[in-house]
Amino acid sequence: MPTQEMTSPSDSRPEADPASTRSALERLLHAAPMPASRAAWAAALALFALALVLRLWGLGSIHELIFDETYYVKDGYTLVHNGVEMNWPDDPDAAFEAGDVDSYEDSGAYVVHPSVGKWVIGLGMLALGGDNPWGWRISVALLGALSVLMLARIGRRLFRSTGLGLIAGGLLAIDGLHLTHSRTSLLDLVLMFFVLAAFGALLIDRDQFRQRLAEATARVITTGERLSPWGAAGGWRPWRLSAGVLLGLACSVKWSGLYVLAVFGIMTVLWDWWARRRVREKRWLVGGLVRDAIPAFFAMVGTALVTYVASWAGWFASDKGYFRHWAEENGHAGGSPILNALRSLWHYHQEAYAFHVGLDSEHTYQASPFGWLLQIRPTNFYYRSYDYGEAGCQVAKCGAQILSVGNPLIWWLGAIAVLVAVVLGLVWRDGRAWAALSGIIGGYLPWFLYLDRTIFTFYAVVFEPWLILCLVYVMGLIIGPRDGDRERRLAGTLFVGSVLTLIVLVSAFFWPIWTGQTIPLEQWRWRMWLPSWP
Numbered sequence: 001m002p003t004q005e006m007t008s009p010s011d012s013r014p015e016a017d018p019a020s021t022r023s024a025l026e027r028l029l030h031a032a033p034m035p036a037s038r039a040a041w042a043a044a045l046a047l048f049a050l051a052l053v054l055r056l057w058g059l060g061s062i063h064e065l066i067f068d069e070t071y072y073v074k075d076g077y078t079l080v081h082n083g084v085e086m087n088w089p090d091d092p093d094a095a096f097e098a099g100d101v102d103s104y105e106d107s108g109a110y111v112v113h114p115s116v117g118k119w120v121i122g123l124g125m126l127a128l129g130g131d132n133p134w135g136w137r138i139s140v141a142l143l144g145a146l147s148v149l150m151l152a153r154i155g156r157r158l159f160r161s162t163g164l165g166l167i168a169g170g171l172l173a174i175d176g177l178h179l180t181h182s183r184t185s186l187l188d189l190v191l192m193f194f195v196l197a198a199f200g201a202l203l204i205d206r207d208q209f210r211q212r213l214a215e216a217t218a219r220v221i222t223t224g225e226r227l228s229p230w231g232a233a234g235g236w237r238p239w240r241l242s243a244g245v246l247l248g249l250a251c252s253v254k255w256s257g258l259y260v261l262a263v264f265g266i267m268t269v270l271w272d273w274w275a276r277r278r279v280r281e282k283r284w285l286v287g288g289l290v291r292d293a294i295p296a297f298f299a300m301v302g303t304a305l306v307t308y309v310a311s312w313a314g315w316f317a318s319d320k321g322y323f324r325h326w327a328e329e330n331g332h333a334g335g336s337p338i339l340n341a342l343r344s345l346w347h348y349h350q351e352a353y354a355f356h357v358g359l360d361s362e363h364t365y366q367a368s369p370f371g372w373l374l375q376i377r378p379t380n381f382y383y384r385s386y387d388y389g390e391a392g393c394q395v396a397k398c399g400a401q402i403l404s405v406g407n408p409l410i411w412w413l414g415a416i417a418v419l420v421a422v423v424l425g426l427v428w429r430d431g432r433a434w435a436a437l438s439g440i441i442g443g444y445l446p447w448f449l450y451l452d453r454t455i456f457t458f459y460a461v462v463f464e465p466w467l468i469l470c471l472v473y474v475m476g477l478i479i480g481p482r483d484g485d486r487e488r489r490l491a492g493t494l495f496v497g498s499v500l501t502l503i504v505l506v507s508a509f510f511w512p513i514w515t516g517q518t519i520p521l522e523q524w525r526w527r528m529w530l531p532s533w534p
Contacts, residue, residue: 022218029275030160030431031210040162044152044169051148051173055141055182060133062516065093066402067381069136069185075111076122076185077130078104083314084321085109085118101130108322112352116252116311117187124185137185143193144182148173151465154200157207158435158469159476167500168472172465174507176514177375177406181461183515184381184402191253192462195260198246199439199465202264205239206271217279231276231287237299240268244300248307255356256446256462263442265300267435269293274431316341323348357453367457369447373415373467377532378405379458382516397521401513404458408529409503410471417470424477436473439466475499 026032065073070093078086086104095103120139128135152169156162172178181189216232219225247264250257272292276284315321327333327343334340367377382402386393391400418440425433443463447455479492512519513527528534 018218018222021221022214025214025217025279026211029210029214029278031207031214033207033211034156034160037162040156040165043162043166044149044156047152047166047169047173048145048149051169051182052142052145054173054179055144058515059137059141059183062382062402063133064097064382065136066184067186067379071111072118072121072187073125073136073185074104075109076118076120077101077125078109078122079115079118079314080122080126082320083318084324085111085115086320096130099131106320108318108320108324110322110351112355113187113254114252114308114311115314116249117190117254120190121185137183140185140189141182144178144189147178147189147193147196147465150196150200151468154196154203154465155469155472157200157203158432159472161476164472164476167475167496168465168468170500171410171468171471171503174504175407175410175464175468176507176510177378177404177411177458177461178464180381180402180404180514181458184404186458187253188459188461191250191257192465194246194250194253195257195439195443195462196465198243198250198260198264201239201243201246202268203435205237205243205268208239209234209237209272210275213275213279227281229283229287230290231281231283232291234272234291234295237295240296240299241303243268244303245307247300248304249311251304251308252311255353256443256459259446260439260442261300261304263438265296267438268300269296271431272296312345315345323351357450361454363454363456365456366454368451369444369455372444372447372457372460373411373418375406375408375411375457376530377457378403379456380404385521386518391518393518393520395520395522398518399521399524400516400518401524402516403513403533405510405513405533406460406464407503407507407510409499409506410468413499414467414471417474418467420474421470432473433470436466436469439463440470 023032074088074092074096075085078084085108087107087109088104092103120143121136124137124139125132125135128138130136148169151172152165154165155168156165159165178189181192212235213232216227220227243264247257247261250260269288269292273284273288276288276292281287315324318324323344324341325344326347327340332340332343332347365377365379367379371377380401381404382400384391384400386398386400388394388396391398418437421433421437424430425437440463443466444460447459475496478496480489510527511517513524
């Protein structure tokens with residue numbers, strides 16, 4: 001392969017074909033363009049339609065605020081009407097559920113999560129009404145279905161396989177943790193959506209950069225063109241900027257998006273360094289630092305910061321926002337009104353951070369992150385008990401539950417696949433494995449820093465797409481490469497197909513306790529596979 005020393009005219013090879021040289025370099029960089037496929041898009045859109053049906057079916061059948069909807073639905077409603085979250089009188093849920101949605105008070109509420117996730121929820125109520133359960137949940141349901149489509153396309157690009165991408169999207173479509181979040185207006189699925197979209201944007205940026213690098217290197221080989229001492233220019237990278245905006249929005253849903261921003265920022269620079277080293281640029285490390293790492297910091301961290309501050313626009317514009325005039329009211333005013341507002345916002349963040357790190361009150365469904373991958377202690381979003389004749393109950397006792405538990409086969413096999421991905425990432429230095437692990441590193445591992453906090457298994461939905469990518473990665477290894485032995489591929493395909501069939505059947509079995517269906521209590525017990533689930 002070329003080096004930057006091979007750029008003098010005497011070293012050029014004019015007889016080489018530029019197009020074939022570039023194609024060879026793209027294959028070397030694993031960035032050869034995949035052929036456009038209408039069939040691939042049609043299959044991905046079919047998955048999207050399936051996911052949409054599963055998420056919209058009976059979405060408004062429970063006319064109650066479920067679990068933490070009691071906070072985020074009402075916050076979303078007041079945000080879209082006032083620009084900030086407002087206080088409510090004591091015990092407002094019954095009145096809100098009955099349609100009295102404007103009983104909030106004329107003062108800003110103290111909230112400890114940024115506003116973008118609640119803006120998303122509020123937009124659904126602007127469209128369908130705040131007195132309508134469909135309005136409460138429609139926005140999150142749509143994002144849940146769209147994330148299935150995104151994962152199918154992301155998996156295709158990451159594994160260079162339409163089939164593996166469709167498996168990834170299909171598993172996300174039918175998993176219970178993702179499904180219950182999609183049908184409930186909490187913040188975590190909104191956070192997952194922006195993080196997944198950012199990952200997809202960075203994958204596109206990675207491939208486009210590698211294709212430009214292949215083109216520049218091919219010119220060196222075929223024409224003797226000299227490169228800059230810093231290596232090939234990275235060029236304009238709009239997808240990296242888009243990722244910065246998306247990760248800024250993620251941080252504007254929950255601060256835990258900061259960890260993902262850090263991991264993805266490191267990942268995209270490592271991708272660039274690997275590519276430069278792969279084509280044997282002489283100064284790949286320093287050149288990558290100058291050409292890639294420093295610009296990436298400003299493109300992602302800088303853009304994310306601007307996006308995050310802009311997400312507080314409603315608070316800046318309002319006089320009712322909590323702590324809005326803290327600086328003026330507490331002797332910290334000075335300079336311009338803009339600086340006063342920023343001082344007040346900084347104080348707000350200090351208070352909110354202190355709340356988060358000090359949250360250690362006992363909760364029935366709190367769960368250590370050590371058990372999240374195995375779904376040891378899932379979160380109950382909703383449960384009602386009925387006697388004969390109530391809510392369609394045809395036996396002595398019935399139950400209706402929304403249990404935020406993942407499909408056990410997906411999560412238990414996924415936990416094994418994560419370990420396999422770690423081992424193969426280290427042994428084979430397989431970039432696909434590390435890419436599949438990136439969301440787990442950024443979305444899961446940081447929670448082990450907060451073992452003394454009150455935290456829940458349902459937070460795992462944020463990194464679920466990457467757990468599924470790890471599982472699909474291992475399935476791809478079982479099936480084998482396209483040019484592998486046909487008999488081996490047939491055996492691997494049949495095995496993977498059998499596992500997928502079992503997963504679908506398990507999802508069908510758990511459907512009633514993911515969607516709040518009224519079922520006999522005995523049937524409910526059949527679905528409590530672990531003693532820690534009820």
